[in-house]
Amino acid sequence: MDLREDNEPYDDINITPMLDLAYVLLVIFIIMTTATVQGIKVNLPKASATPSLAKPKTKAVTIDANGQIYLDTYPVTLAELESRLRSFKAITPDLPVVIKGDSKIQYEKVIEVMDLCGRLDITQLGLVTQKLVK
Template identity: 70%
Template sequence: MQLQEDKPYDDINITPMLDLAYVLLVIFIIMTTAAVQGVKVNLPKASNQPSLAKPKTVAITIAGDGKVFMDAVPVTMAELSERLRQKKAQIPDLPVVVRGDTTAQYGNVVQVLALLSELGITQLGLVTQRLVQ
C-alpha cells in the first residue's frame, strides 16, 4: 500500500473534540447536582400562633330571587351591614367576595356593593365562571 504524500490533508477528525465535549458535559452535570444538595442545617421551629395567616374571606351570595347570604347563612341587608361592621372591626383588611346569580336583579348586586363601599371594605372580588369555548 502506497501513501499519497502530495495530496493536501483536508479532513478534520472531530471525534476527539466530541469526546472532550461529552466529558465536559458530564463534569458540568455532576458538579451542578452536587452544588444543589447544599449543607444540612437544623432549622428552628416556628410558633403555632396563626399571626401570619391570612384572614378568612367572607363570601356574600346574591340568589336569583334576591335573597342575600353571608357565608351560606341567609341575612337581611341590615343584618349583613351589622355583621360586616363587626368583622371589619376585628380584621381591618377584611377580604370579601361577592357571588351574584346570573338571574339576580342588578339592583341587588349594586346595593351590596354600595354597602361594602360605605363600610370601607376595599379588598373585594367578584366571582365568575370561566368561559368554556
C-alpha cells in the same frame, strides 16, 4: 380471684379499648368532613379570566336567583349583613369580601351590596364568575 401468680406475664392483649378509640376517631372524621361549608348554589355569570380571590378570612356574600342575600351560608337581610360585616371589619381591618350573584338577579341587588361594602370601607372586594368554556 385471679388464677395467675403475681409475677406471671400476660399472654393476651385486650384490644377493645383500641377499637373503641378507632371508632370514635372514625365518627369524628366523618362528621368533620361532611360539615365543610358547601355554600349556596347559584348560576354564576361567565367571564374569560377568573382570578383566584380566596384568602383565609374571606367572607362570601351570595345573592341567589330569588334575591335572597347570604353571608357565607346564612340568610341575612341587608341591615343584618351590614352589622355583621361591620363586626368582622373591626376584627380584620383588611377584610376581603367576595360577591357571588346569580346571573338571573337584578343588577341593583349586587350594587346594593357593593355600596354597603363601600360604606364600611371594605376595599378588598371581588366578584365571582365562572370561567368561560370555549
